[in-house]
Amino acid sequence: MRRRDFLGATVAGAAALAAPAVHGQASAARVLRIVPQANLTSLDPIWTTATITRTHAYLVYDTLVGMDSSFQPRPQMAEGWTIEDDGKVYTFTLREGLRFHNGEAVTARDVVASIKRWWARDGFGQEIAKRHASLVALDDRRLRLTLQKPFALTLKALGKANASPCFVMPESVANTDPHTQITSAIGSGPYRFVREEWNPGSRVVYARFEGYVPRQEPTDWTAGAKLANAERMEWHIIPDPATAGAALQSGEVDFWEIPLHDLLPVLRRNRNIEVVVRDPIGSVGMLRFNHLVPPFDNPALRRALMLAVDQENYLRAVVGDDPGMYATSYSFWSRGSPMHTEEGSEPLRVKSLERARAALREAGYAGQRVVQLHASDFPTLAALSQVTADLLRRLEINLEFVATDWGTVVQRRASREPIERGGWNIFHTTWSGPDWFDPASTLAMRANGTGAWFGWPTSERMEALREQWFEAPNQAEQKRIATEIQREAFRVVPHIPLGHFLSPSAHRRNVTGVIKSPIVLFYNMGKSA
């Protein structure tokens, strides 16, 4: 018995003072304290592709179309839709009772403005944008998208859940220039962003939005009901894994999104903690080349380096000894995707320093300097990057290892200059599985030169195949084309895939409603007392 309770019981009679104590406990049970994977630095999910901002956005915003666990588009804010004129005219009707956090009703005009801002930035969105003839609000609750020619993936794009989903914002916010960051966080999602309590780098707070009307269907990823089971959600940003682990063990926080793999055994041993694999597909690692500057503008050199790569070394550097936590994947498409195939992957199975050395010589490598960008502040990226550095050293490549933070890497990777003027040759990053799902979602497989993602590979054949893929009539044909793209990719080597690894979450046993999905979704989670 706590001393406070004891004093209460003796001095003033139990009944009178027990009430506030019970109330105090109940409210603690309604507050969910989460250690998210990173600090929330931007509130604009369209401006940045940072996962943490997307996680924030899925609490605060809603989407017109959701995606269920079989990767199919389902209505979310939309009550439903009709497709007419051979798939050229889409008419969406909004559900009744949708409200923004400022109390205003969600109208079709808000949705139209939000879609337009989204498709100015998002790659998949751009595919609709370039095919569209008009997008207009018919009245408060209906909007119509008219295409010049049918595009079978329209709904998939609107419902996409990987980098830059199409979140709906108030029209006034959505009219912001797509290249300017918004600082507002007013959406129509199940949680309200509590700005007064936002302490960047330390605390982010959300409160249940009482005006949210969930769908009737059961929760299924971003489709179905979105329930605000916890009255209040606090993100505790703890960059030091040791501290975060200790906080979870002592019950100071309830949920840790991505514990360090090495701490999992300790957490599993704790009776009050459950370790769950929330995302069964996991993440994929990538070694990305810059295709514009020497020496890796030479495809033969990129192919040569691939011969030395042993995915298992990378994966174990990240996750450790538990074989259940990683899987090699000799593919440019992620595991779990219907497009996944290991055809053409022979070079990635060679794993030989000798062969790589010979190939490097043959390709004419003569000691040119190689600049590798390294982010020290993300343990996963740091591990991948150091394995490559070690590999390059063993291959006697003249390496300049530039160690900074992720923010600087993000900034510097945008430079197309030669290395003498701040350019780069190699950096590493990871993606969530759905980001490598198919040609529509895989930003890194664009090969349209300077229009492509950082590294700017060029392959007319890959681009032509991609166009064909969008027009493919069925999945079998899609798969055939995706396999062709992969064969070409093993020749061009836009990047080297480093395999899959799982990033389990850990939480106190009384946490309920954890959604298992490759997308990080914090709604539905609650706490039993």
Added chain:
Amino acid sequence: MSPDTAVAAAPAAVEVFAEEPRRGRVRTFLRRHPSIVLGGAILALMVAIAILAPYLWTTDPQALAPRLRVRPPSAEFWFGTDMLGRDIYSRVLYGTRVSLIVGFSVALLASLAGLAIGLISGFIRLADGIIMRVMDGLMSIPPILLAIALMAATRGSVENVIIAITIAEIPRVSRLVRGVVLSLREQPYVEAAIAAGTTTPRIIIRHILPNTLAPLTVQATYICASAMITEAILSFIGAGTPPIIPSWGNIMAEGRALWQVAPYIVFFPAVFLSLTVLSVNLLGDGLRDALDPRMAKRV
């Protein structure tokens, strides 16, 4: 982190240690100053480790072995392996080099720069005002913070770490030297020398330098100790030497996440760092006692 900023900076060490201990007295000297013996011995051991690192049964401190990561100390890996499977024993031994290089370089550079600035300031009245204002300004930025800020403005490398810490330490040395110069100038024999037309360089060599050397040496040892700790702190918070370099701060920074499951990753570099800093501090204390009996009585 010099413990004696206040005391050492005061121009106390003026009437000097004219009688150097004769060779025969070395033994008595050492017996009278055990902290010099202890500190010197540990430091000598560390220097030996740094030089001989490749021959002390070490392997390549940068070689990765992800399949052998986070192994506890054993016959094969004396200090265990880290998160990338590197041999901690080899890394710690090679880390001695980084720590000592940073410590010694900063001590030397800060002393030389501080000496130069202090002399200019003490002899050229015109410059004194400006220099001391600048030094006051630099001194009012806490040294670690100044070093951190300087590192944020550059790229992580051993040279930059040395420069950043040196800049943060210079003001204190300059003040010390200036204090000595100003108080010596008041001394009758220096005044007489000036009156007799002795050139400034001569006065510096004859009178100033010999009297500055003792307090400067003591100060330099403290700067050395402080620089080694600052380097570790910089690396620890990710603003120091690049992670590929096996410095003690880096090893601890990488191991701190595993503090609970693999304490040995942090333990060994922590012990080496503490021991090395301790040895330099002991040496400093001993030197101060030996070189400046008046100060010794005080602290």
Added chain:
Amino acid sequence: MLAYVVRRVLATIPVMLVVAFVVFSMLMLAPGDPAAVIAGDQATPQDVERIRQALGLDRPFFVQFADFLWRLVHLDLGTSIFTNLPVTHMIAQRIEPTLALMVLTIVLAVSVAVPLGVVAAWKAGSWIDRGVMLFAVFGFSVPVFVVGYLLAYFVALEWELLPVQGYTPLSQGFLPFLENLILPAIALGTVYIALIARITRATMLEVLAQDYIRTARAKGLGTRPILFLHALKNAAVPISTVVGIGIALLIGGAVVTESVFAIPGLGRLTVDAILRRDYPVIQGVVLLFSFVYVLINLLIDLLYTLFDPRIRY
């Protein structure tokens, strides 16, 4: 006296100007382009140039410095590159934990270190004295994060006596507030205790050798009044000087301690800002810390007159 106070206060102005200049030129020297960071993931060179002009980064150095000072006078420290929030706002959010940690550490350190130093001086040469001196040398040699992790590991995790991490605002009760801060304060205070104990011992040794102490002793005054009334009062000036100068150590240590114990204070803000190269935040924090440091030492200087009537200006 008043003239001295005014002169001393005015003398801090050029000092702060130098600090401002150093901090400002740091941003100018820094690699990378703040405009490029602000423009984000997929910005075109035109976007970056537009932002550079909007921020005034294309103007001459001294124009920008004058502008920086002008904004400084109006308590405008700029806007964080990463959160888009005013730096003053971010500092205001983080100041309480750091202030609390500092004050607690100073109180703790002074109340432990001064008696230690006094006793060591009184019993000079005894095992107590040696123990204190040994502790002092160790205190200087073991880095603050090693002490921090040792405490966190044993006291918080193994013995479960205190919380491992975090901060509870004072408004939520004094006890929880103290529970969260006691370990960080000990970790941070170790060096500081070593420093103050040493100086106290040294000054006391000197004071105790003075004639009037001998006279007091001869008069038959008890140990305690001699030590704590007569001697300590006369040792107060050097001790308080070191307490003031040592705050620089605390500020440096707080940066590390707050990371170890996940305290959402200015130190954590600094570390995060450095990892992200968020220069306006780094500038703001360095300026603030330096200002506080100068201010405290100014106050201590002025307080001398109270401590020691012999000092006249």
